Each structure stands twice: as C-alpha cells, then as structure tokens.
Amino acid sequence: MKIVLLGAPGCGKGTQAAKICEKYNIPHISTGDIFRENIKNQTPLGIKVRAIMDSGNLCPDDVTCEIVKDRLLKDDCKNGFLLDGFPRNLYQAEALEDFAKPTVVIDIKVDFSKIEKRITGRRSCPRCGGSFHIDFIGSQENCPECGAKLIVRKDDTPEVIRERLLVYRNYTEPLIDFYKKQGSLRSIDGDRSIDEVFEEIIKVLG
Numbered sequence: 001m002k003i004v005l006l007g008a009p010g011c012g013k014g015t016q017a018a019k020i021c022e023k024y025n026i027p028h029i030s031t032g033d034i035f036r037e038n039i040k041n042q043t044p045l046g047i048k049v050r051a052i053m054d055s056g057n058l059c060p061d062d063v064t065c066e067i068v069k070d071r072l073l074k075d076d077c078k079n080g081f082l083l084d085g086f087p088r089n090l091y092q093a094e095a096l097e098d099f100a101k102p103t104v105v106i107d108i109k110v111d112f113s114k115i116e117k118r119i120t121g122r123r124s125c126p127r128c129g130g131s132f133h134i135d136f137i138g139s140q141e142n143c144p145e146c147g148a149k150l151i152v153r154k155d156d157t158p159e160v161i162r163e164r165l166l167v168y169r170n171y172t173e174p175l176i177d178f179y180k181k182q183g184s185l186r187s188i189d190g191d192r193s194i195d196e197v198f199e200e201i202i203k204v205l206g
C-alpha cells in the first residue's frame with residue numbers, strides 16, 4: 001500500500017493519516033512534521049526552512065524530495081507507507097514517480113470557505129504532532145493524546161492561511177489532474193465527521 005493523501009490545508013489530512021496508518025500498520029510520513037521537528041531542534045535544515053514555512057510558502061523541492069526519498073528507503077516502508085503533505089507540486093510528483101510510484105492517491109475535498117474557520121480553530125501538539133479543533137476540545141489546554149501543552153502553529157494565522165491556500169490552488173491542485181490521468185485518484189468528501197470521512201477512505205482502500 002503506497003498511499004498519497006492530497007487536500008488543502010485544514011482538510012483533515014493529518015487526522016485521517018494517523019487513523020489510516022494505525023489501521024494498516026504503515027508509517028505516517030508527514031513532510032510538515034519533519035520540517036517542524038527540524039525547526040524545533042534547530043538543525044541546519046530547520047534554520048533554512050523556518051522563515052519559508054512561517055510565510056506559508058513551499059520549502060525547496062530538492063531538499064524536500066531528498067528527505068522523502070531517504071525516508072522511504074527505511075525498513076519500515078517495505079510493506080507500504082502513507083505520504084501526508086508530499087508531493088505538493090508537479091515537480092515533486094514527477095520525482096516521486098521515479099522512486100516510489102503511489103498505488104492510490106486520496107483527495108480529501110473541503111470547500112475553501114470552510115477552511116479558514118477550521119484552521120483558525122486548530123490547536124496543535126508540539127510533542128505528538130496531533131491537531132485538534134476547539135469545537136471539539138473546548139478550552140482544554142493540554143493534548144488529549146499525550147498531555148503536552150497545545151499551541152497555535154505559527155502558520156495558522158489568517159494571513160498565512162490565505163497564502164497557504166493560494167499556494168495550494170496554484171501548485172498542489174494541478175496534482176488532482178496528474179493523478180486522474182494516472183488512474184490512481186480517489187476523491188472523498190471531507191466535509192463530514194472524522195469518522196464518516198475515515199469510513200469512506202477505508203471503503204476506497206478496500
């Protein structure tokens with residue numbers, strides 16, 4: 001199972017990715033999480049990409065592709081993997097064809113009008129990477145999964161969200177056609193409850 005999850009920021013990719021990976025016992029590879037981990041640890045890569053990420057733009061393709069390629073060579077990817085946040089443009093999609101052609105690409109669709117509200121209500125866990133909406137967790141300050149103090153991601157402010165949606169529209173959305181042509185695209189209506197979306201994904205994966 002080589003799965004790619006597509007969808008705009010705030011569509012629920014991260015949440016669904018975690019559930020899928022638990023069910024099928026495959027590694028969850030999130031390029032956003034990898035970059036954030038590097039920023040937290042102030043690695044040379046983290047220092048390089050920090051300002052780019054904070055502005056809502058894409059990190060450079062060459063490093064991003066290299067990171068994913070190396071990660072996919074690890075033993076735990078032998079029986080499959082799930083990519084969350086990669087590829088994000090045509091260059092990356094073409095590169096991925098060369099080192100690990102995806103078997104199924106799931107596009108989670110949510111109206112742009114709903115996304116800003118979804119993301120501004122998002123609280124993220126710096127320890128386990130989980131994200132939760134205030135509509136569900138209320139004013140709770142700690143991660144329901146691991147107990148760490150929740151934060152608002154630096155790129156989850158209204159201005160940066162608008163930039164990220166623009167980047168999505170210009171660079172990532174064309175991948176829907178790319179994978180349609182490949183015959184691997186499956187579209188899911190993401191404007192439903194977490195469990196309903198998950199159930200449909202399971203059906204698609206069979």
Ligand code: ADP
Pocket residue numbers: 008009010013031032033035052053054056057058059060064084085086087088092155164
């Ligand atoms: P979301 O899905 O909510 O937009 P992510 O955690 O996937 O958030 O990504 C956050 C940021 O990390 C992006 O806005 C971008 O700066 C960087 N990033 C993540 N994946 C990639 C990628 N494949 N190519 C370039 N930049 C990326």
Ligand code: ZN
Pocket residue numbers: 125126127128129130143144145146147148
């Ligand atoms: Zn946590």
